[in-house]
Amino acid sequence: xxxxxxTLENAARDPWxxxxxxxxxxxxxxxxxxxxxxxxxxxCGGSGRVTFGYRNVQTGQCFQCRGTxxxxxxxxxxxxxxxxxxxxxxxxxxxxxxxxKAAHPAEAAWIDACCRRERPFDFALxxxxxxxxxxxxxxGEDGNGGQLAAVRKCMARDVERAAQxxxxxxxxxxxxxxxxxxIMEALQTASGNGLKRPKLRTGEITFSLAPAxxxxxxxxxxxxxxxxxxxxxxxxxxRPVRECSDAMKAVVVEVARDPLAAAKLHxxxxxSCSCCGRELxxxxxxxxxxxxxxxxxxxx
Numbered sequence: 001x002x003x004x005x006x007t008l009e010n011a012a013r014d015p016w017x018x019x020x021x022x023x024x025x026x027x028x029x030x031x032x033x034x035x036x037x038x039x040x041x042x043x044c045g046g047s048g049r050v051t052f053g054y055r056n057v058q059t060g061q062c063f064q065c066r067g068t069x070x071x072x073x074x075x076x077x078x079x080x081x082x083x084x085x086x087x088x089x090x091x092x093x094x095x096x097x098x099x100x101k102a103a104h105p106a107e108a109a110w111i112d113a114c115c116r117r118e119r120p121f122d123f124a125l126x127x128x129x130x131x132x133x134x135x136x137x138x139x140g141e142d143g144n145g146g147q148l149a150a151v152r153k154c155m156a157r158d159v160e161r162a163a164q165x166x167x168x169x170x171x172x173x174x175x176x177x178x179x180x181x182x183i184m185e186a187l188q189t190a191s192g193n194g195l196k197r198p199k200l201r202t203g204e205i206t207f208s209l210a211p212a213x214x215x216x217x218x219x220x221x222x223x224x225x226x227x228x229x230x231x232x233x234x235x236x237x238x239r240p241v242r243e244c245s246d247a248m249k250a251v252v253v254e255v256a257r258d259p260l261a262a263a264k265l266h267x268x269x270x271x272s273c274s275c276c277g278r279e280l281x282x283x284x285x286x287x288x289x290x291x292x293x294x295x296x297x298x299x300x
Contacts, residue, residue: 036072041065096135107137107151110158127151173239174249179256180236183207184220186259189299190275198298201274202255202262207232224248260300264289 040046044062114124140146190198230240267289275294
């Protein structure tokens with residue numbers, strides 16, 4: 001092989017500049033052979049002798065290490081064995097995690113639900129991480145203590161709080177009588193006539209249909225401006241939220257006594273349609289408080 005020596009001047013200028021050479025230079029890197037490692041034979045435990053046979057037990061030379069007590073393995077094989085072991089462990093971990101969730105569906109559902117909240121529960125996040133790393137949760141003796149017991153304790157606390165909230169909601173709830181049915185009927189009629197988001201404005205109170213595909217499908221939302229006051233259930237029960245004051249609750253009850261009259265009064269006082277909110281210009285529409293098109297769509 002021809003040895004090429006660069007000039008000191010060119011080397012000092014740019015050690016990688018080979019423009020002064022007549023022939024191109026091919027720079028190659030010699031590949032290092034796989035490093036070989038010797039380790040004790042697992043078959044004979046490093047003794048070089050093994051015992052074999054069932055009825056006629058004999059002792060002889062180990063066929064794995066050929067009696068040397070050591071075996072040689074390349075670094076490539078060791079890395080491949082390590083990767084294979086990692087894949088096997090991950091497969092076993094996934095199977096273990098799925099088996100645990102199948103055996104504890106309620107606990108697994110609670111952890112997943114808490115992790116999907118807008119503000120996730122830190123404890124649930126820790127339990128989800130434990131499942132991802134170990135495939136199961138720890139259990140104390142006789143079911144006492146451990147991560148699983150802590151999860152069940154939190155679940156019981158949530159059930160207790162939900163029951164308490166329901167009791168408080170039932171105490172605040174009030175029936176609106178026939179007026180609730182008239183409000184629901186008007187909104188549903190408008191929806192059936194092509195309005196995507198029908199609303200009924202009565203002074204400071206606005207009624208609107210809840211999305212049919214949501215958990216409150218069939219209900220009507222009640223707002224005062226942008227403040228959410230509660231919902232009217234299909235059975236005519238008004239369930240106010242905690243933020244709804246007794247005064248606002250009384251206004252909703254008063255409007256529900258005659259929603260059509262309240263809608264007309266809204267249009268007469270504000271000069272805008274109580275259904276679409278647009279300005280009323282026709283004298284008859286101003287007197288009725290509702291535009292003729294909206295009156296037809298709402299069935300009034």
